[in-house]
Structure formats: structure tokens, C-alpha cells
Amino acid sequence: MTSARPDLLIIGAGISGMTTAVRLAEDARGFRVRVVAERRPESSTSAAAGAIWDPIYANHPEVPAWSMYTYGVLRDLERAGRPGVRLVDGVEASRREIATPGWATSLPGFRECTAADLPDGFRSGWCYRAPIVDMPSYLAYLERRLIAAGTTIETARFDSLDEAFEQADVVVNCSGIGARELVPDPLVEPIRGQLVAVRNPGVTEFFAEHTDELEEMTYLLPQGDVLLLGGSADKDVDDLVPDPEVARGIVERCAGVVPAVAGATVLGHRVGIRPQREQIRVERVEAGGGRVVVHNYGHSGAGVSLSWGCAETVAGLLAGDL
Ligand SMILES: Cc1cc2nc3c(=O)[nH]c(=O)nc-3n(C[C@H](O)[C@H](O)[C@H](O)COP(=O)(O)OP(=O)(O)OC[C@H]3O[C@@H](n4cnc5c(N)ncnc54)[C@H](O)[C@@H]3O)c2cc1C
Numbered sequence: 001m002t003s004a005r006p007d008l009l010i011i012g013a014g015i016s017g018m019t020t021a022v023r024l025a026e027d028a029r030g031f032r033v034r035v036v037a038e039r040r041p042e043s044s045t046s047a048a049a050g051a052i053w054d055p056i057y058a059n060h061p062e063v064p065a066w067s068m069y070t071y072g073v074l075r076d077l078e079r080a081g082r083p084g085v086r087l088v089d090g091v092e093a094s095r096r097e098i099a100t101p102g103w104a105t106s107l108p109g110f111r112e113c114t115a116a117d118l119p120d121g122f123r124s125g126w127c128y129r130a131p132i133v134d135m136p137s138y139l140a141y142l143e144r145r146l147i148a149a150g151t152t153i154e155t156a157r158f159d160s161l162d163e164a165f166e167q168a169d170v171v172v173n174c175s176g177i178g179a180r181e182l183v184p185d186p187l188v189e190p191i192r193g194q195l196v197a198v199r200n201p202g203v204t205e206f207f208a209e210h211t212d213e214l215e216e217m218t219y220l221l222p223q224g225d226v227l228l229l230g231g232s233a234d235k236d237v238d239d240l241v242p243d244p245e246v247a248r249g250i251v252e253r254c255a256g257v258v259p260a261v262a263g264a265t266v267l268g269h270r271v272g273i274r275p276q277r278e279q280i281r282v283e284r285v286e287a288g289g290g291r292v293v294v295h296n297y298g299h300s301g302a303g304v305s306l307s308w309g310c311a312e313t314v315a316g317l318l319a320g321d322l
Pocket of ligand 1: 052
């Protein structure tokens with residue numbers, strides 16, 4: 001670890017920690033930022049995500065603002081040709097007759113689905129253009145930005161926030177499911193998710209099932225030569241070993257939407273643990289003795305979709321300290 005006492009220490013190198021770190025390390029005020037994480041970005045839950053921009057599957061009054069802000073940043077990154085981000089047209093659909101949510105109607109490419117747009121078993125839906133992020137290459141891109149701003153990722157585990165305060169007075173806690181033990185916060189619960197990566201049989205548009213909460217849903221996310229198939233949502237399970245039965249179910253359900261998927265070559269499996277919380281925690285807490293922690297965790301199934309918006313709020317919550 002570096003010896004200089006940083007202005008602030010960020011715990012976690014998933015999407016929340018990396019985005020917040022880039023936002024703060026590139027700040028014109030020139031903060032000395034350190035990132036310390038038990039797992040590097042490529043082995044975090046974030047690396048396993050699909051990852052489509054979609055503001056559902058996480059709860060907080062700021063979700064609409066955070067998600068729209070993030071949409072804008074991802075769109076700009078795509079326009080600038082940065083790695084890992086695509087804008088893809090597609091369909092989000094429900095197996096029930098539901099009204100189109102307000103957030104969808106202002107998005108690029110929006111229109112209500114016609115019956116011809118909907119696969120068998122789906123009753124309603126809407127089309128729009130969404131950012132889809134290739135997480136391994138996008139996290140590597142964020143790390144390059146961090147290094148350019150003078151920050152590297154150090155690998156270590158903290159058993160408590162007090163341990164982190166030994167190294168900095170200002171701590172930003174982006175520990176995902178790790179917050180359950182680190183804070184400790186029993187409101188954070190694991191929801192295991194699994195995806196199957198197959199060789200893309202020619203799918204160019206995404207399909208995402210819309211459900212009221214995280215549960216077994218069907219989605220197909222094209223990423224060039226790779227097509228990611230989802231998904232699963234197993235509450236209170238934190239096992240990272242891919243389950244072949246779950247994988248079989250995912251391929252079968254996705255083949256119900258795009259039959260060519262049934263014969264596609266399987267390239268790999270991804271598993272991650274979503275940090276479910278009844279409400280996302282983005283909050284500043286005074287810890288005494290001039291020490292401050294800003295929490296940024298509990299993003300459940302939407303951490304990528306909210307990442308830049310949450311990072312902006314964290315920066316605002318720290319404005320007076322740095
Ligand atoms: C299969 C799957 C599909 C998904 N699809 C999508 C999608 O399409 N769109 C979307 O927006 N979201 C999606 N998600 C959700 C998204 O992945 C999560 O919301 C997001 O990854 C959470 O990011 P995070 O940075 O908060 O946590 P993580 O990625 O878990 O990172 C936490 C970091 O904190 C570190 N840490 C934890 N505890 C400690 C400690 N005590 N000491 C030091 N370091 C610690 C970890 O090592 C890690 O570096 C999906 C998730 C899964 C599993």
C-alpha cells in the first residue's frame with residue numbers, strides 16, 4: 001500500500017467503487033484517492049453483470065435521476081468510442097398486461113410494442129435504445145482512467161470501517177454485498193445471479209423480460225460476437241459456482257424467444273452476488289473525531305445502470321470535506 005495518507009479512501013473495486021473513484025480522482029480539485037478492495041474489478045460481482053441499462057430492480061427515490069444521468073454518461077462514452085459500451089435497440093416485455101412505465105417513454109427509439117414484436121407468452125412491452133455494457137472491458141477502461149489520474153487499486157480486505165479509518169479520515173464505502181459484514185448492515189442480502197455466454201447466432205437487438213421484482217427472468221443481450229443469456233435470481237444464495245441446471249433453464253427460456261440460441265456454442269458462465277437492500281444506501285455518516293464515511297451500496301440488480309448518478313451524489317456529499 002502507498003504510504004501517503006490519502007484525502008479519501010474508497011473501499012471496493014466493482015462498478016460502484018470504480019465509477020466513484022474515477023469521478024473523484026479526476027475532480028479538478030486534485031484529491032489524492034486510494035482504492036482498496038478485496039477483489040479486483042474483474043472478479044467482482046460487477047464483472048458478471050449483463051449489463052443492460054435498466055432502472056428497475058433497485059429502490060430509492062433518486063433512481064430516476066441516477067439512472068437518467070448514467071444513461072447520458074454511457075451514451076457519451078459510446079459516442080466517443082470508449083470500450084465496452086454499446087447502444088442497442090430492443091424490446092422490454094412483460095408476461096402480463098401492464099402499462100408502459102414513465103421512464104421508458106422519453107428514451108431514444110421509444111415506441112409501444114405491437115403484437116409482432118412480442119414473443120410467445122408475452123402480453124405487453126415497449127421498444128427503446130439502451131446502453132449495454134461489456135463489463136470486463138468497461139471495468140478495465142475505468143481502471144486505465146484511474147491510473148491516468150494517479151490512482152491504483154490495492155488488494156486488501158477490511159474487517160471493519162474502523163480499520164479503514166486508520167488509513168484515511170474520509171472513507172467511501174462501495175463494498176456491495178461485503179457491506180453486510182463490513183458495516184455491518186444486515187439489510188443487505190445476497191441474490192445470486194447467473195448468465196450463460198454463447199457465440200452470437202446473429203442477434204442484434206436485446207430482449208429483456210420485465211418483472212416486478214428480481215426473479216427468474218429471460219433476457220438476451222448481444223455484445224458483438226457474444227450473446228449473453230439470462231438469468232436467475234436466487235435469494236440468500238451466495239455460491240459462486242455455476243449451476244448446470246440453472247444454465248440449462250436459461251438457455252431453454254432464451255430459445256423460446258430466439259430459437260437459434262438452442263444450438264449456439266456455449267462460451268462460458270458468469271455468476272455474481274447482487275447486493276439486495278430494501279433501499280440503496282447513498283448516505284453520509286459522521287463517525288466522530290472528524291472522520292466521515294459516505295456509503296454507496298445496496299444497488300441490487302441495477303448497479304451499472306445507476307453508477308454515474310450515484311458517484312455524482314457521493315461527490316456532492318463530500319463537497320465540504322475535501
Ligand atoms: C448475473 C447478474 C446480472 C446483472 N445484470 C445487471 C444489468 O443488466 N444491469 C445492471 O445495472 N446491473 C446488473 N446487475 C447488478 C450489478 O451487477 C450490481 O448491482 C453491481 O455489480 C454492484 O456493484 P458494486 O460495485 O456495488 O458491488 P461489487 O461489484 O460486488 O463490488 C464490491 C467491491 O467491494 C469489495 N469489498 C467487499 N467487502 C470488502 C471488504 N470488507 N474489504 C475490502 N473490499 C471489500 C469487493 O471485493 C469488490 O471489489 C447484475 C448482477 C448479476 C449478478
